[in-house]
Amino acid sequence: MKQLLLFCVTFVSIQSLSAQETFTRKDSLQGSLRHERTCYDVLRYDLNLKINIDDKSIEGYNDITFKVVEHTQKIQVDLFENMRIDSIVCNSKKLNYKREFLAVFIDFPNDLTLNSIEKIRFYYSGNPQIAKHAPWDGGFVFTTDKNGSPWVGVACQGTGASLWYPCKDSQNDEPDQGATIKVAVPNGLTEVSNGRLTGTEDLKNGYTRWDWEVKNPINTYDITVNIANYTHIHDQLEDLDIDYYVLKHNEEKARKQFDADVKPMLTCFQQKFGPYPFKEDGYKLVETPYLGMEHQSAVAYGNKYLKGYLGSDLSMSGVGLSFDYIIVHESGHEWFGNSITSKDIADMWIHEGFTQYTELVFIECQKGYEKAMQYAKGLQRNVSNDTPIIGPYGVNKEGSGDMYPKGALLLNTLRHVINNDESWWKLILKYSETFRHQIIDTETVVAFFNQESGMNLTPIFNQYLRYTTIPKLEIRSHKKKFEYRWVASEPHFAMPIDITINGEIVRIYPTNDWTKSKQTIQNLDDVEVHTNAFFVKVSK
Template structure:
């Protein structure tokens, strides 16, 4: 399992996080109580049958785990609309108590620290059907043009325990990976994470498709994809590239994926390090919903269009030469799947960095100016409705600004550092240092501070924990240009670049008014603030 590097959640200057009314159900799903922290998941072995007509799941999950602290009770999670058939340990059925989606399992003896155990959790039921996947969690039961079932699942945020029993927390991932064995009606294929192992005709009208994941994997990344798929195989510098697409789309898929995937892998590996899951390969799997970053089986539903369903979310046109879903969801292989946040309150660690990978790809392919055009176009999508970091321990994400504002924060930090050699090295080493680990915001801030040699704490604080965009206030008196930050947290400091007469000048601005000597003839309106490099507002008075 991947254990969080920092057990304590950090609250460093949460100026604008408002108290909300959370329930026992919320804390059971999002919290880390003793019944969760007392054990570490080592492996999941999932074996289920999915009936498309009944929209049902039946089977079991074998959960192998190690005891970290002596205990006689553990918490495993399964949504309360799903039926528990039995929970078996050492050939004995265990007693359990359900409370909302939490299942508290009692053992007949104390499980000692350091010992390893396996339970078989047998279950059945009709998992939730998504109304609008992937924005709400659940299964999608659709059909292809020939009327064949086409099924997928997306559960990020809602919880993987929506459809299979697990320790449903990002704080723990199975060290030794997982097997996903899924029986589906004959004539259909199931594609899951990792490597294809085998298929077995069960002689009951169903064929079971077996997949194995070698790497640690986040609960919400484990997936099923059921359809009449065609398999397209390719490779890139030793990495297997596999595409599973609807039969009717084979020809267009071959051309479409070839355009983006290899250039993307070349770019991302140069900027973020080797693809993290070589042992499990890389797959794009066509889905009846838009997309999701399912590890080594990325869900693809962009209908073979450029941009985002044929649109550029930046509004600039700079993002129309590539397939948004391919680039964004694959970026998550490094940021989200490899580097994972301990709590979904810190999901900007996934989404801010991954949104930035779009800009990085554009810079790789089209250069710096087009990249800046794209990322600044995204600024129009920032809402500043609530802080990016949410409350911990209650299974809540913060503002959707974690995407665009999170990316703009990274772009701002790049230009604070003001040394692209150092910046790309920092980003590469960040990806490699925390590869396949679980971290929190404090970990990110401490690392960026150390590697940049700059105290960026107040900058992270400002953008992640408040809704206020820093405002640089400029005024002029005689030959003095006055400048200071307003609309910021106490002790905020951030350098920023301005241009006067085509000369770049760095201002080490703080919340205190400072002065810069300039020529008397310089007019305030001719002072240009580099707002394309720094996500700030400017007021001249």
């Protein structure tokens, strides 16, 4: 949710954007899939850290277990330049390495055997980047609660998980066998990470280590730490474990707020998108000193126990105040973003567009179709059309923040293009289940929707994802009838759309050429375009 609400008001063309934007070697090292990255497949991360809250520092190591999938003697692991490398060890021998920006190129004494399983222990320490305005800029947050107790969290989506631990910092590779996160914090505090708590240990030095384990693959930016004077609330939804870690003085508020939305949300999403994708790791909400983030199985919550988005309605429709936005949105990412992940952050609409669409789905589950469409209509005001939703590939660059509302409105439009709710919900469910725990790209999404719908939806995807213009339906009088056509940036754009004429719903099939209607009208006011269901402009 990093770019939420950061909508620009400056309109630029694709051509001028390409001319103005330049990228550096640093961008390529972080965003590209070089041989030193693709030659190995991460199987597991095992983090063992101590966090010193007083001096805001980290020390420890990450065991990185990987499979060699291409012949190599060198691999790239990532760690921000301000973090110190103490040593990198394999088979009890220190390895040589070279640093270039965040990239750490590690040399092995011999060629690694193809298909072999290797493990390095990466010792490091330092003061991680501090976020100035988490979660919009990546880094740690060191603060205190209202009683003066330490309250620590981290959010690093987009910036990179390597700002605080060594990893292959690319969405293209997740540890197939999960991770352990063992974090030592001052006695008296609770540390919460992803997955399930496997134990605690008093280290007899003023610190207690909290051990967590994730059984499922996990995005690097989803791995997290949370430190505070927490109280633990446990609940269940059938056989799914639900856990809340909230500041002790907020327990009563948390119980009331979470009871209202969490189980209805999980019930709705499991019906529409399939079973919760990380049942083995459980579902958690963890109160954080920043607004929120989709940390897998440890969803960050900082909405101050208010309805809507910090008490406001993003859609300005009134409907958005009927639920806690952060609970619904960030939990929706468990299906879209955490279970289904984009290979490159240029395709982050696969996370954010689908997840903002889950808000509409939840509203429809709770309030009905008409309320969901009111919310959708309201989201249209949040679309800036500043730059394309899809960003440049290979340079760690996201596209426009329009990936949220415009991505959701694209999906809502596709639902009505398909024009069969039974087919639509089957398609969405199959999409979620087909690509469960997989890493995909835009082309994969489009091909799947084309195949399952039996329609050529590619021009529609292209228009909304690759251009800054919204398709415009032009309508003009022609004797006692009317004519219509699409004006769009995508060549040969065509999309069916519903209109109402004198109380009758009619589906028309505009193209780029003027088409004469079959219906008669008195004037153009008799033609009402369904702009709640279809995100389009209309010109009469």
